[in-house]
Amino acid sequence: MSLPLDKALALEKQYRFQWEPAQKRHVLLYPEGLIQLTESAGEILKRIDGNASAEDIVESLEQAFPGADLKQDVIDFLEVAHDKGWIRVN
Amino acid sequence: MTKAGSGSTDAVSGPLWVNAEITYKCPLHCVFCYNPLDYTSTYDSELSTDEWVKALREARALGAVQLGISGGEPLVRKDAEVIVAEATKMGYYVNLITSGVGLTEERIAAFKEGGLAQIQLSFQDSTKELNDFLSSTRTFELKLKVARLIKQYDYPMVLNVVLHRLNIDHIEQILEMAEAMEADHVELANSQYYSWAMKNREYLMPSREQIQNARVVTERFRERLGNKMKLYFVMPDYYADRPKACMKGWGSLFLNIAPDGLALPCHEARMLPGLEFPNVRDHDVAWIWNESSAFNAYRGDSWMQEPCRSCDEKDKDFGGCRCQAFMLTGDATNADPVCSKSPHHSLITEQVELAQQSRTSAEEVRPLLFYRDDKTSRTLTME
Ligand code: SF4
Numbered sequence: 001m002s003l004p005l006d007k008a009l010a011l012e013k014q015y016r017f018q019w020e021p022a023q024k025r026h027v028l029l030y031p032e033g034l035i036q037l038t039e040s041a042g043e044i045l046k047r048i049d050g051n052a053s054a055e056d057i058v059e060s061l062e063q064a065f066p067g068a069d070l071k072q073d074v075i076d077f078l079e080v081a082h083d084k085g086w087i088r089v090n
Numbered sequence: 091m092t093k094a095g096s097g098s099t100d101a102v103s104g105p106l107w108v109n110a111e112i113t114y115k116c117p118l119h120c121v122f123c124y125n126p127l128d129y130t131s132t133y134d135s136e137l138s139t140d141e142w143v144k145a146l147r148e149a150r151a152l153g154a155v156q157l158g159i160s161g162g163e164p165l166v167r168k169d170a171e172v173i174v175a176e177a178t179k180m181g182y183y184v185n186l187i188t189s190g191v192g193l194t195e196e197r198i199a200a201f202k203e204g205g206l207a208q209i210q211l212s213f214q215d216s217t218k219e220l221n222d223f224l225s226s227t228r229t230f231e232l233k234l235k236v237a238r239l240i241k242q243y244d245y246p247m248v249l250n251v252v253l254h255r256l257n258i259d260h261i262e263q264i265l266e267m268a269e270a271m272e273a274d275h276v277e278l279a280n281s282q283y284y285s286w287a288m289k290n291r292e293y294l295m296p297s298r299e300q301i302q303n304a305r306v307v308t309e310r311f312r313e314r315l316g317n318k319m320k321l322y323f324v325m326p327d328y329y330a331d332r333p334k335a336c337m338k339g340w341g342s343l344f345l346n347i348a349p350d351g352l353a354l355p356c357h358e359a360r361m362l363p364g365l366e367f368p369n370v371r372d373h374d375v376a377w378i379w380n381e382s383s384a385f386n387a388y389r390g391d392s393w394m395q396e397p398c399r400s401c402d403e404k405d406k407d408f409g410g411c412r413c414q415a416f417m418l419t420g421d422a423t424n425a426d427p428v429c430s431k432s433p434h435h436s437l438i439t440e441q442v443e444l445a446q447q448s449r450t451s452a453e454e455v456r457p458l459l460f461y462r463d464d465k466t467s468r469t470l471t472m473e
């Protein structure tokens with residue numbers, strides 16, 4: 001399903017996103033489970049704050065990683081995250 | 091540190107999941123309880139609040155991040171809120187596993203304040219009579235009240251119902267009740283035959299037909315409710331021909347800490363002979379996890395015998411459950427007899443055959459059951 005690009009995104013209620021020093025990566029926590037995130041997934045989810053939209057996130061990432069063409073990858077990931085119920089459209 | 095570590099522990103990663111059994115005290119008397127038969131032996135040696143906080147901090151430093159607070163009934167301890175709040179501050183995602191007895195509005199508010207992430211409520215059955223019968227105390231009304239409180243405090247409603255021969259035919263009422271309570275997740279888990287459930291095994295194991303009916307009903311609800319109420323149906327492992335891959339193997343991601351501080355790679359491990367389980371009072375959790383001989387005993391696969399040793403599925407199920415292998419075959423290094431490749435598999439199929447015979451009604455079985463209560467525990471310990 002396609003995600004609106006200009007609407008604010010938020011983490012779904014039961015999910016918590018945090019940095020795990022022992023594992024040296026970001027994780028997504030939810031009841032009875034744990035998703036170990038890749039570096040790029042961590043960079044994307046870090047920017048989900050209840051205000052930023054998919055477009056804002058792409059822009060922020062392109063500033064942080066200049067020269068990379070990230071747009072489609074970021075949107076693909078956000079769509080997967082939305083389908084899996086990790087994030088919602090505010 | 092008196093014991094020498096059992097040698098090579100090349101780059102074991104830390105536990106991810108801690109289960110803190112903060113007390114074995116419990117007002118209920120479930121016939122399928124997985125607490126050890128001699129649970130009363132821990133009454134005088136429970137860890138203090140500070141000792142819990144210290145052990146949880148050490149496990150957190152190793153990378154543990156999911157924390158279950160269970161028991162017994164964890165609410166029996168007046169410091170459950172403190173332990174939850176401290177653990178949340180450390181960065182744990184904390185789940186309270188409770189029968190609901192003792193969960194007042196005051197306490198749930200305190201848990202919320204302390205950052206508790208989830209409450210998992212267990213239900214024995216949906217019909218008041220059988221619910222009371224199975225836990226032999228009158229708790230059903232109370233649980234409905236607690237379910238409303240959980241919703242009111244904006245927690246997802248996670249219900250856990252242990253299924254067995256005496257209640258599985260009530261699946262329809264159980265699911266109707268869950269729907270009425272607006273449950274978000276319902277786990278319908280068949281009882282596993284350890285401890286008290288093992289004592290009561292022949293009265294608790296459902297027949298194939300009972301399971302089939304229950305699955306059909308569950309599927310009907312699933313189709314109608316979809317994501318609104320997620321349903322998980324867990325089969326009794328006796329009906330499978332491959333064992334469950336318990337917690338991804340021994341000492342791999344799960345750490346259980348018993349009320350008296352004993353550190354165990356699984357709930358049931360206390361029963362295994364020849365292993366000296368370390369106590370969080372005497373040892374740092376890092377040493378326990380990485381160095382102690384008990385946590386290394388069945389790590390990896392070098393301990394395996396045939397048929398597991400040369401089996402190409404050993405990375406999938408790790409040979410099954412050590413406790414079940416010991417309990418049924420007398421040797422914890424055997425394959426879990428649930429596996430059809432096990433030479434002891436008939437120990438499972440014989441029980442399954444027994445479960446197909448028609449049997450007396452629940453009321454007639456009642457006096458034959460072992461109820462999990464202090465008196466029975468002490469009697470069984472003396473045996
Ligand atoms: S299974 Fe029943 S008796 Fe055992 S601890 Fe849980 S509520 Fe108490």
Ligand code: SF4
Nearest residue numbers: 398401403404409429
């Ligand atoms: S033989 Fe052992 S490793 Fe192979 S499937 Fe059976 S239990 Fe698993």
